[in-house]
Amino acid sequence: MAQRPGFPIKLDQKTKSSPAKVQVTQTAPLHPQGLGLDSSAVRQRMVQKLAAQGLKDPMVLQAMGTVERHRFVESALVNQAYEDTSLPIGLGQTISKPNVVARMMELLREGAAGKLGRVLEIGTGCGYQAALLSQIATEVYSIERLKGLHEKARANLRHFRLANVHLLFGDGMLGYPQGAPYAAIISAAGGENLPQAWLDQLAMGGRLVAPTVTTHGQQALMVVDKTPEGLKQTVLEAVHFVPLKSGIS
Numbered sequence: 522m523a524q525r526p527g528f529p530i531k532l533d534q535k536t537k538s539s540p541a542k543v544q545v546t547q548t549a550p551l552h553p554q555g556l557g558l559d560s561s562a563v564r565q566r567m568v569q570k571l572a573a574q575g576l577k578d579p580m581v582l583q584a585m586g587t588v589e590r591h592r593f594v595e596s597a598l599v600n601q602a603y604e605d606t607s608l609p610i611g612l613g614q615t616i617s618k619p620n621v622v623a624r625m626m627e628l629l630r631e632g633a634a635g636k637l638g639r640v641l642e643i644g645t646g647c648g649y650q651a652a653l654l655s656q657i658a659t660e661v662y663s664i665e666r667l668k669g670l671h672e673k674a675r676a677n678l679r680h681f682r683l684a685n686v687h688l689l690f691g692d693g694m695l696g697y698p699q700g701a702p703y704a705a706i707i708s709a710a711g712g713e714n715l716p717q718a719w720l721d722q723l724a725m726g727g728r729l730v731a732p733t734v735t736t737h738g739q740q741a742l743m744v745v746d747k748t749p750e751g752l753k754q755t756v757l758e759a760v761h762f763v764p765l766k767s768g769i770s
């Protein structure tokens with residue numbers, strides 16, 4: 522596959538004056554502390570399991586080994602934070618299994634040299650994947666439609682001080698045109714179809730990865746590449762993501 526385009530980090534004036542909320546924090550390294558899950562050994566074990574399951578992108582594995590998943594789950598669930606299981610994050614939503622998160626990021630990065638440029642994530646949830654994306658992309662725009670989760674993600678991410686993560690409260694089905702075009706778009710919620718806005722906001726040479734209902738009525742991972750010859754769609758394995766819903770709440 523052709524090399525992905527990079528994008529300037531600076532946004533134009535239009536984005537700055539956007540009514541959507543954008544969080545910009547100071548740069549600082551991700552650093553561990555507290556809870557006994559602070560040792561990077563616990564994450565390295567998770568990374569080894571992911572590698573044994575066939576995940577191999579070094580940048581993705583590095584991100585999985587760096588971001589502390591236990592900081593994104595309820596205190597009652599922290600002991601399960603590094604198991605390959607999805608976990609509830611409130612308001613009926615779930616954080617995906619590490620394996621699925623890593624798989625989707627590997628698909629996003631496939632064929633890309635170095636970090637991705639600007640990435641759009643639909644469904645911030647608790648913010649875990651946004652933190653991971655911050656390690657593999659120059660800029661991350663992450664949209665959440667539930668105010669409670671948008672605020673939870675903001676609180677969770679404060680600790681990490683990721684200057685390249687921009688949290689937005691809004692309907693992700695509309696994408697976020699102010700940040701477009703995106704080198705990659707990733708959805709953590711599955712709809713009946715891929716919203717046209719996502720396809721429009723994807724850069725030429727860019728890739729979209731999203732769970733979508735297939736013609737068989739089952740949800741599967743969908744990969745769409747935007748090429749000069751048109752959109753190329755690939756249907757991959759069956760998955761179980763929460764539904765993509767329109768509007769905000």
Ligand code: SAH
Nearest residue numbers: 644646647649650666693694709710765766
């Ligand atoms: N990436 C998240 C996963 C959250 S689950 C994490 O790491 O925690 C998927 C999220 O998608 C839910 O929080 C849900 O509210 C959100 N969602 C569903 N439809 C949406 C839409 N149209 N716009 C933005 N977020 C949406």
